Amino acid sequence: DGGITQSPKYLFRKEGQNVTLSCEQNLNHDAMYWYRQDPGQGLRLIYYSQIVNDFQKGDIAEGYSVSREKKESFPLTVTSAQKNPTAFYLCASSQRDRYTDTQYFGPGTRLTVL
Amino acid sequence: GEDVEQSLFLSVREGDSSVINCTYTDSSSTYLYWYKQEPGAGLQLLTYIFSNMDMKQDQRLTVLLNKKDKHLSLRIADTQTGDSAIYFCAESPSYSGYALNFGKGTSLLVTP
Numbered sequence: 001d002g003g004i005t006q007s008p009k010y011l012f013r014k015e016g017q018n019v020t021l022s023c024e025q026n027l028n029h030d031a032m033y034w035y036r037q038d039p040g041q042g043l044r045l046i047y048y049s050q051i052v053n054d055f056q057k058g059d060i061a062e063g064y065s066v067s068r069e070k071k072e073s074f075p076l077t078v079t080s081a082q083k084n085p086t087a088f089y090l091c092a093s094s095q096r097d098r099y100t101d102t103q104y105f106g107p108g109t110r111l112t113v114l
Numbered sequence: 115g116e117d118v119e120q121s122l123f124l125s126v127r128e129g130d131s132s133v134i135n136c137t138y139t140d141s142s143s144t145y146l147y148w149y150k151q152e153p154g155a156g157l158q159l160l161t162y163i164f165s166n167m168d169m170k171q172d173q174r175l176t177v178l179l180n181k182k183d184k185h186l187s188l189r190i191a192d193t194q195t196g197d198s199a200i201y202f203c204a205e206s207p208s209y210s211g212y213a214l215n216f217g218k219g220t221s222l223l224v225t226p
Binding site for chain 1: 118122144145147149154155156157158162202206214216217219
């Protein structure tokens with residue numbers, strides 16, 4: 001089955017710890033994205049990557065870091081510098097072609113800081 | 115970026131039509147999207163429309179686009195209880211590397 005997987009589904013972290021969220025896709029898409037969702041809010045862009053070994057900051061990149069060493073993987077690290085990390089994190093991927101650049105989403109990871 | 119605007123709540127009776135409205139911000143967006151989110155889940159692509167189209171129909175879904183007013187709407191015909199979810203509209207502005215700019219979502223409640 002082709003798709004996007006995120007793990008774990010639920011993650012608990014103590015204050016002051018870094019944590020890494022996994023995102024893997026087997027759709028052969030070039031572009032990958034990380035969004036954050038808070039209750040009653042839309043999705044806000046954290047980081048995006050259009051191609052392997054390249055990524056760009058989104059609107060709320062402070063306190064987060066990413067890497068894109070492989071086409072199929074785009075892990076997100078939530079560092080201790082992120083002031084309010086409790087949220088639902090969504091990963092997406094897309095392949096721009098002549099007709100569309102539609103993004104497909106994973107099931108999400110809910111991070112709770114204790 | 116600027117805000118994509120959506121009304122926050124909509125309640126309809128089963129079997130009626132639902133219309134969810136959205137005002138977007140970037141006239142350079144090539145595509146405009148509607149996504150559906152059920153509780154605790156990721157976003158599911160419902161449909162999208164190319165910016166040079168006025169209307170797109172896909173089974174029970176009809177999308178209307180008014181580029182002059184930057185207004186997008188999603189009509190769901192014969193709404194079912196399984197359609198209860200949050201619906202997000204999204205634009206794809208050229209300034210963000212084609213990352214999507216989302217509205218806050220419209221919670222649709224379908225009552226029997």
